[in-house]
Each structure stands twice: as structure tokens, then as C-alpha cells.
Amino acid sequence: MIRLSPQMRTAIQRTTLPVLVLLSAGIVLLGKADQLFFDSLRTSVTDSVAPVLDGMARPLNALGSIVDHAKMVVTTYQENLRLSAENEKLLQWQQTALNLDAENRQLRGLLKAVPKTSVSYATARVIANSGGAFVRSILINAGTEDRVRRGQAAITGEGLVGRLTEVGDRAARVLLITDLNSRIPVTVENNVPAVLAGDNSERPRLMYLASSDAVKVGDRIVTSGEGGIFPPGLAVGVVSAADAGGVRVEPYVELSQLGYVLVVDYGLSNALPQPLPMLTRPSRRPKGDTTEGAGR
Amino acid sequence: MTLKVFSIPALPRVNNGAARMLPVATTLLAAVVSVLPVQIPGYAALTPVFTLMAAYHWTIYRPDLLPPIALFAIGLTEDLLAGSPIGVNALLLLLTRVAVLGYRRYFINRNFPFVWTGFTLLAAAAMLGLWALHCMLDLSILDFRNAVVRAALTVAMFPLASFMLGRAQRAVMGTG
Numbered sequence: 001m002i003r004l005s006p007q008m009r010t011a012i013q014r015t016t017l018p019v020l021v022l023l024s025a026g027i028v029l030l031g032k033a034d035q036l037f038f039d040s041l042r043t044s045v046t047d048s049v050a051p052v053l054d055g056m057a058r059p060l061n062a063l064g065s066i067v068d069h070a071k072m073v074v075t076t077y078q079e080n081l082r083l084s085a086e087n088e089k090l091l092q093w094q095q096t097a098l099n100l101d102a103e104n105r106q107l108r109g110l111l112k113a114v115p116k117t118s119v120s121y122a123t124a125r126v127i128a129n130s131g132g133a134f135v136r137s138i139l140i141n142a143g144t145e146d147r148v149r150r151g152q153a154a155i156t157g158e159g160l161v162g163r164l165t166e167v168g169d170r171a172a173r174v175l176l177i178t179d180l181n182s183r184i185p186v187t188v189e190n191n192v193p194a195v196l197a198g199d200n201s202e203r204p205r206l207m208y209l210a211s212s213d214a215v216k217v218g219d220r221i222v223t224s225g226e227g228g229i230f231p232p233g234l235a236v237g238v239v240s241a242a243d244a245g246g247v248r249v250e251p252y253v254e255l256s257q258l259g260y261v262l263v264v265d266y267g268l269s270n271a272l273p274q275p276l277p278m279l280t281r282p283s284r285r286p287k288g289d290t291t292e293g294a295g296r
Numbered sequence: 297m298t299l300k301v302f303s304i305p306a307l308p309r310v311n312n313g314a315a316r317m318l319p320v321a322t323t324l325l326a327a328v329v330s331v332l333p334v335q336i337p338g339y340a341a342l343t344p345v346f347t348l349m350a351a352y353h354w355t356i357y358r359p360d361l362l363p364p365i366a367l368f369a370i371g372l373t374e375d376l377l378a379g380s381p382i383g384v385n386a387l388l389l390l391l392t393r394v395a396v397l398g399y400r401r402y403f404i405n406r407n408f409p410f411v412w413t414g415f416t417l418l419a420a421a422a423m424l425g426l427w428a429l430h431c432m433l434d435l436s437i438l439d440f441r442n443a444v445v446r447a448a449l450t451v452a453m454f455p456l457a458s459f460m461l462g463r464a465q466r467a468v469m470g471t472g
Contacts, residue, residue, distance in 0.1 A: 017364045021390045024368065027383030032433050038382050045376040049328070053377075057333055064335045128331040130378040133341035133442040134430040137379040138333065173379055180434055200341075200438060256337045 043168035046139060050171035053127040054141050061125070061259055119231055121262040122146050124154075127171065129258075133200050136179035137162070140261055143170040147265070151229055154261040159235040159252030160184070160223060161261050172263075176255055177236065178204050185226035186236055189219045196221065196236060196249060203240055206247035215242050221249050231266045307360055315468045319354040319362040320370070322461060326350040327374040327385075341442055344450040347374055348422055349457040351389045352415055355396040356403050357465065367393055381433055388422055395421075411458070416451045423447035 004012070031038055072079065124142035142148045144167055154161040154174045162176040163184070175182050182198040186206070192214040198204040209215060219239045225232025240250040310316050326346035333340075347370065354362040371386030378385075395418060396403075403414050427443040 017390065017394060020364045020368045021387065021394065024371070024383045024387035024390055027372075028381060028387060028429070028433070031382040038376075042376045042382070045373060049373075049377060052328065053331070056328070060332060060334060126333045128377060129333045129340045130331065130380065132343060132345075132378070132380065132426070132446065134426070134434075134438060135379045135381075136340070139331070139377070139379075180436075180438075254337070256340055257335050258333070259335065 039166060042173075043166050043171075046166070046171045046173065047143065047168040050127060050139070050141055050143075050168075053139065053171075054125070057125065057127045064259065120265045122148050122265065123260055123262055124148070124172070125260050126258045134180075136176040136182075136198065136200055136255075137165070138174050138176065138258060138261075140172050140174055140263070141170065142263055143168045143172055145169050148172055148263050149265075152266075153223075153230045153234065153264045155234060155264055156253050156258070156261055158254075159237065160230070161253050161255070161258065163229070164263065174261065177251060178202065178255060184230070184236070185224045186221050187224040188215050188221060188239070190214070193224055193226070194221075194247075202255075203248040203250055204237075206239070206249055209247065212242065212247065215239055215247050217242055228266075231264060234264075307358060310361070310469055312468070316361055318464060318468050319350075319358055320366045322464065323347055323350040323354065323362060323366070323370050324373070326457075327370055327377065330374065331377045342446050342449055344446070344453045345388075345419070345422065346453075346457065347371070347385065347389060348392060348419060348450060349415070349454050350461065351392045352396060352418060353458055353461045355393050356400055356411070359393070359397060359400070362393075364390060364393060381430075384426070384429060387429075388426065391425070392418065392422065408455070408458070412451075412454060415454050419447050419450045419454075423450070 027038075122142050124140035124146070126138050127141050128139035130137045138161075140154070148164065148167055150164055150167045150172075152164050154164060160177060162174040162179070162182065164172050165175045166173040176198070177184060177196060178198040178200065180198055180200045182196075182204070184196040185193070186196045187193050188206075188209075192210065193208075194206045194215075195208045196204050197207045206215065206221070217239050221236040221239065223230040223232055223234040223236060235252050237249040237251040239247060241248040326349065330343055330346045351362065351367060367389040368386050371384075371389040372382065374380075374385040375382045399414070403411050423443045423446060427438060427440060431438050
């Protein structure tokens with residue numbers, strides 16, 4: 001240690017605090033002016049803390065699933081009835097989907113259309129979320145080591161979660177669709193293009209609609225695939241309000257209950273899309289199939 | 297709940313290395329805890345500001361062991377982890393130190409309700425400042441009710457944090 005005189009030492013101690021305050025204010029302004037400046041610092045810090053967060057998030061997840069199990073035990077009969085009814089409906093949809101698929105292939109063949117690209121997924125666990133309502137993002141434990149890249153979409157079985165904005169080696173940040181800075185090109189059910197803009201509330205807004213009559217409550221919102229960033233057709237949400245205050249969308253995904261997400265790689269390979277695994281009727285011996293198919 | 301406090305003129309010298317690290321370690325832990333994904337609906341938007349509680353407690357009782365440079369580093373780490381604009385939490389914690397140091401003598405020999413009241417004022421000012429700062433950075437008026445509820449939750453969680461920090465302080469630093 002350098003030997004400092006007592007006056008020097010007190011002088012340093014007195015000025016440290018104001019200097020650091022000014023430095024922080026400067027960093028805030030610099031960070032806002034030049035977003036990329038601190039990106040590498042951000043990714044290296046999240047990479048180093050990711051294992052700790054991952055370790056701490058596991059018991060929380062376990063706790064959440066214990067509570068879920070308890071709830072399931074209590075509501076077993078109700079759930080059983082509901083699931084049987086849903087299963088019947090889904091089997092009908094499966095038939096419809098298979099018919100549409102066959103027709104689609106025929107028509108594509110007739111048109112000599114370019115074959116669709118295949119999509120692959122990487123599964124990641126949510127290890128952190130942002131505190132406070134001024135930023136809506138989560139950290140996931142997938143990084144470049146897991147072949148995940150910036151700009152890819154994060155989804156769950158229910159719908160779109162958000163988009164990867166910063167990717168480190170072991171962790172990545174996902175900007176949720178509800179965040180103020182999130183802008184996602186979407187289409188309303190009847191092919192009306194729009195942009196889904198978050199505003200840090202639970203229900204993002206639909207902007208740049210050609211006319212507000214084109215949309216009514218209950219319409220489905222899916223990604224449009226514009227710009228080639230997201231695969232088209234990803235379920236986003238449903239219109240919950242369409243009045244003078246603007247059009248609001250309720251996301252399909254329950255963003256506060258995220259445990260795992262899938263990161264979608266809209267690959268550029270020319271492989272044919274994988275066939276959907278068949279749902280089995282409950283009366284037959286179940287083969288343990290899941291309904292997770294390759295996306296299109 | 298009365299915490300045994302140090303007399304204002306001199307803070308007892310702490311020679312134990314682990315004890316010297318306690319304030320920094322607990323404040324850093326508070327930063328990590330504040331980004332943990334708790335699956336309660338709406339929690340993410342209303343996470344209490346745990347680092348504020350830790351910074352307040354340690355700046356009153358052991359300001360020598362939580363120096364400005366540590367607050368700066370922990371604030372930056374919290375920003376980088378949470379995804380908030382970098383520097384915001386650093387600024388918040390440093391300004392907390394500025395505010396608390398000035399009025400420290402009023403809190404140091406008082407009982408807990410008084411300390412809690414002081415924290416309430418600090419939390420209110422902090423959330424107001426955070427909200428204003430984010431409005432300026434995003435150039436739009438953000439939802440203020442959320443800031444109010446978050447401040448209320450932070451104040452409500454303070455007794456628990458203060459209790460745990462006080463216990464740790466007594467256990468590790470060995471003063472009754």
C-alpha cells in the first residue's frame with residue numbers, strides 16, 4: 001500500500017463519495033446514449049453470476065412444483081373431467097390439421113413453392129427476472145455454448161415470450177413482449193398487419209393498425225414473420241380490449257410463471273419439416289407420446 | 297425490537313476478516329436475491345428493493361465497512377443483472393449513503409420504530425427518484441401506482457431484513 005499522509009487520506013475519503021455519484025450519473029447518461037458500450041460488460045457479469053443464479057433458482061423451481069403438485073392432488077377430479085373433454089377436442093383438431101397438411105403439400109407442390117425450413121429448439125431455464133416494473137426482461141441459462149444467438153425468439157408451449165437481446169457464453173437476456181422497448185411485427189387473425197408494442201404493463205398495445213375497425217375483442221394475434229426475425233405463426237395473444245384507449249393484447253403466456261423457455265432457431269437448412277407425433281386415444285395403452293412437435 | 301448500536305464517536309475496530317466483509321457480502325446477496333425468479337403473479341413488477349434496506353442498515357451502524365466504492369460496484373452489478381439502465385442502482389445506493397450519513401446521528405441511538413420511519417422516508421424518496429429517472433430516460437410518463445406499491449412493499453419487508461442483518465451483525469461481529 002502506498003503510504004499516504006493523513007491529510008491526503010481524509011481528502012480522498014471526502015471526495016470519493018461525490019466523485020462516485022457523478023460517475024454513476026455519467027454512466028447512466030452514457031449507457032442511454034450508447035447502448036452497446038456496456039454490452040460486453042453486461043454479458044460478462046451475467047455469465048459469471050449465472051451459475052450462482054442457476055443454483056439459487058433451482059430450489060425456487062422445486063418449491064413451485066411442490067405447490068403445483070399439491071394443487072393437482074386437490075383438484076384431481078375436476079382436472080380429469082376437463083382434460084378428457086380437451087383431449088377429445090384436440091383429437092378432432094389433429095384430424096383437421098392432418099387434412100390441412102396434406103392439402104398444403106399438394107398445393108405447394110402445384111405451385112412449386114420453396115420448401116419450408118425446419119426449426120430447432122434449445123431449452124433453457126429462467127434464472128433471474130428483472131426487479132421493478134421499469135424493465136421487463138429475464139435471464140435464461142443458455143448462451144453461445146448452447147448455440148443460441150442474439151435476436152432469436154423465446155417461446156413456451158403457450159406462445160411467444162420475448163426476444164434474446166444479449167447473449168453471453170452461459171446466459172442470455174430475453175426482452176419480454178411486455179417491455180417498453182419491445183416491438184414485434186404481428187398479424188391479427190384475418191391477416192391485418194400490426195406491431196405489438198410493450199409499455200411495461202401486463203397488456204401490450206397493438207400499434208400501426210391500418211384501421212381500428214379491423215380488430216375486435218377475441219381476435220388471435222400471431223407473429224407475422226416480417227423481417228425474418230421470428231418464425232411466422234407463433235401464437236402471441238388475444239385481443240382483450242379495442243376501444244378509444246387503443247387495442248390491448250393479453251399474452252397467451254403467463255409471464256410471471258415462467259420456469260422454462262424454448263429458444264427457437266429458425267434454421268436455414270433445407271431439411272423437410274418433421275412429422276407431428278400422433279396423439280393417442282386415452283382408451284388405448286398410451287405410448288408416452290408428448291404433443292411437442294416440430295414447429296413450422 | 298432494539299438493536300444494540302455503537303456510540304457515535306468511535307466505531308469499534310473489527311479485526312476478523314469475515315466480519316469486515318459482512319456488510320458488503322449481505323448487500324451483494326440482497327442484489328442477487330432481488331433478481332431471483334419467484335413465480336408469484338405480479339412479483340417481478342413489485343420486487344422490494346432489498347439493496348436499499350441493506351445499504352440503509354449498514355450506513356447507519358457500520359458505514360466504515362460499506363464504503364462508497366463497494367456501493368458503486370454492487371449497484372452496477374445489480375443493474376447488469378436486472379437489465380435496468382446501467383448506473384441507476386449505483387446512483388441510488390450512493391445517494392442513499394449521502395442522505396443517511398447526514399442524518400445518522402438521529403438514528404443511531406433510537407429504537408426500531410424510529411429507524412423504520414426513517415427508512416419509510418428514504419424508500420419514498422428513492423422510488424420517486426427512480427420513477428422520475430426512468431421517465432426521463434424513456435422519455436415517457438410511466439405508471440406511478442406501480443412505484444407506490446413497490447415502495448410500500450419495500451417498507452413492509454424492512455423489519456425482516458433489519459432483523460436478519462442485526463442478528464448477523466451481532467453473531468459475526470460479536471457485540472451484544
